[in-house]
Amino acid sequence: MSTMNISLPDGLKAFVDELVQTEGYGxxxxxxxxxxxxxxxxxxxxxxxxxxxxxxxxxxxxxxFFAALRKRANPARKAT
Known part of the structure; x- marks a missing residue:
């Protein structure tokens, strides 16, 4: 795996740190x-x-046309 370093303003860094803590990112x-x-x-x-x-x-x-399109998109779905 390659490494990339990025620079963030303090506000964005704080935002990322907060999301890591609150949203379950490791x-x-x-x-x-x-x-x-x-x-x-x-x-x-x-x-x-x-x-x-x-x-x-x-x-x-x-x-x-739309009924046929729905059927193609989801063949298991019954036509309406």
Whole structure:
């Protein structure tokens, strides 16, 4: 595992230290890794949305379209 040192203003350092104590993070490094993972997931989600928007839709976006979409997203779910 690589090491990265960061400098924080006192207020941000205090904020991180408080969250480590109150939110159950073992260390400030654990908290920072969690933030970076969340940012990665957010960026991947954004990219998936952009790909979907660029793909376009064939046919009308009516109730049947959304029912089929829900079924594809969760095949175990019963159609409503």
């Amino acid at each position: 260390t400030s490094s654990e908290y920072m890794r969690e933030l970076i993972r969340r940012d990665q997931e957010r960026r991947q989600f954004k990219e998936h949305l952009l790909v979907g928007m660029r793909a376009g839709v064939e046919g009308p976006m009516d109730a049947a």
